[in-house]
Structures are given as structure tokens and as C-alpha cells.
Amino acid sequence: MALFPLESNPEVMTKFLHKLGVSDKWNLVDVFSLESDALDWIPRPAVAFILLFPCSDKFYEHAEQQKSDIEKHEQIIVPDLYYMKQYVSNACGTIALIHAVANNAERIDLQDGIFKQILNDSKELSPEERGKLLLELPKNPHVMEMITAHQELALEGQTELNPDEKVNHHFVAFVEKDGYLYELDGRKEFPINHGKTLSETFVQDVAKVCKEFMARDSEDVNFTVMALTAVDN
Numbered sequence: 001m002a003l004f005p006l007e008s009n010p011e012v013m014t015k016f017l018h019k020l021g022v023s024d025k026w027n028l029v030d031v032f033s034l035e036s037d038a039l040d041w042i043p044r045p046a047v048a049f050i051l052l053f054p055c056s057d058k059f060y061e062h063a064e065q066q067k068s069d070i071e072k073h074e075q076i077i078v079p080d081l082y083y084m085k086q087y088v089s090n091a092c093g094t095i096a097l098i099h100a101v102a103n104n105a106e107r108i109d110l111q112d113g114i115f116k117q118i119l120n121d122s123k124e125l126s127p128e129e130r131g132k133l134l135l136e137l138p139k140n141p142h143v144m145e146m147i148t149a150h151q152e153l154a155l156e157g158q159t160e161l162n163p164d165e166k167v168n169h170h171f172v173a174f175v176e177k178d179g180y181l182y183e184l185d186g187r188k189e190f191p192i193n194h195g196k197t198l199s200e201t202f203v204q205d206v207a208k209v210c211k212e213f214m215a216r217d218s219e220d221v222n223f224t225v226m227a228l229t230a231v232d233n
Contacts, residue, residue: 021113
């Protein structure tokens with residue numbers, strides 16, 4: 001099964017979040033620069049970041065080396081980190097949004113809706129079992145509703161879509177959980193722990209990791225970054 005790919009469009013992806021039960025207090029915004037002075041303009045709180053990057057040979061080489069290093073030295077994965085594997089083509093945008101929301105559910109205060117149902121259905125499942133939920137649409141009406149919303153919102157983008165066309169870009173999410181910065185990419189074997197972080201330094205710490213992605217493919221300009229933010233009243 002292949003879905004239409006979501007564009008890195010904060011307006012479309014925010015509409016997707018609201019449609020699935022995230023309060024309209026929360027929105028995705030573009031991050032136009034990763035330099036310190038520009039990061040100060042990102043609305044606070046900013047609880048997750050979503051990076052779209054090119055799937056180059058350099059990325060895959062780094063991912064293999066990263067996997068090998070982690071298998072040798074292990075890493076800390078906190079028990080309540082929500083992680084979902086990706087088995088459905090072009091679902092990376094939706095999975096990145098699930099990762100962003102699921103790991104901040106206590107802050108976002110999810111309303112009754114599809115996201116809340118899916119998180120309840122999958123709370124006790126393994127990352128592999130969560131990923132397979134998207135392959136079992138007829139068995140789970142909540143997943144079916146989410147996929148339908150994905151397809152509808154993907155069609156609102158500006159790019160002509162073909163679900164069978166090879167997509168050369170990929171979405172990942174970055175979240176803070178129990179004092180650690182995690183990269184959540186459903187195509188990798190496991191979450192990636194990028195070290196300790198605090199709510200006060202989270203934005204700057206994510207920016208540093210995103211810059212590392214860009215430095216590995218410095219000849220490519222096709223990177224975009226969005227932040228999940230809200231304005232506290």
C-alpha cells in the first residue's frame with residue numbers, strides 16, 4: 001500500500017492535526033533559519049520539530065554507521081517514549097505527526113478524536129505492532145479515518161501527486177522525553193538518542209542536530225523544518 005506524500009506545508013499539516021483531535025491552540029510553523037537569533041522568534045512552547053530531508057547516499061551511509069555504533073554501545077531509551085515503525089510507503093509525514101503528538105499528549109491535552117483513539121489502541125503495543133496497524137485498515141476504523149484524512153490533506157498540497165512515484169525526501173520528528181532529545185524515524189531500527197536536553201534548551205539542541213543533517217548533504221538545499229508550537233494564555 002502507498003499513500004500520497006504529504007507536503008512540508010505547515011498550514012496543511014496543522015489542518016490534519018486539528019482534524020484528528022489536536023486542539024486549535026497548537027499549530028505547526030515554519031522554521032526559516034536555525035541560527036540562534038532566528039530561533040528566538042519561534043513561538044513558545046515548542047514541543048516537537050519535524051524535519052524533511054533528502055534521502056541521499058550520504059544519509060543512508062550515515063544511518064548504517066549510526067546503527068552499528070548504537071548496537072555496539074547501546075543507548076538510553078526511556079520506557080514511555082512512543083515510537084512507531086513505518087511499513088506503509090509515503091506515510092512518513094503522518095508518522096512524524098503521530099510521534100510529535102504522542103510524545104506530548106500530556107501537554108497537548110488531546111480532544112476526543114482519531115489521534116486519541118489510535119494512541120489508546122496502540123499504547124501497549126510494540127513499535128512493530130503499531131506500524132502494522134496502518135496495514136490493517138479494515139480491522140481498525142480509527143486508522144481508516146486517519147488514512148482518509150491523510151489522503152484528503154495530501155491532495156490540498158501544491159504538487160501533482162502519484163502514490164507510486166518514488167519519493168526522495170523523508171520526514172522525521174524530534175521530541176524531548178524525560179530529559180533526552182530523540183530522533184524518531186519509523187524506517188530506522190530504533191529511536192536515536194541525541195543526548196540530554198531541557199525544555200529551556202530543546203529548541204537550540206534540535207537546531208544543532210538538524211544542522212548536522214544539512215552538513216552531511218551540504219550541496220542539497222531541499223531541507224525544511226517545522227515546529228509544533230502553542231501560545232500560552
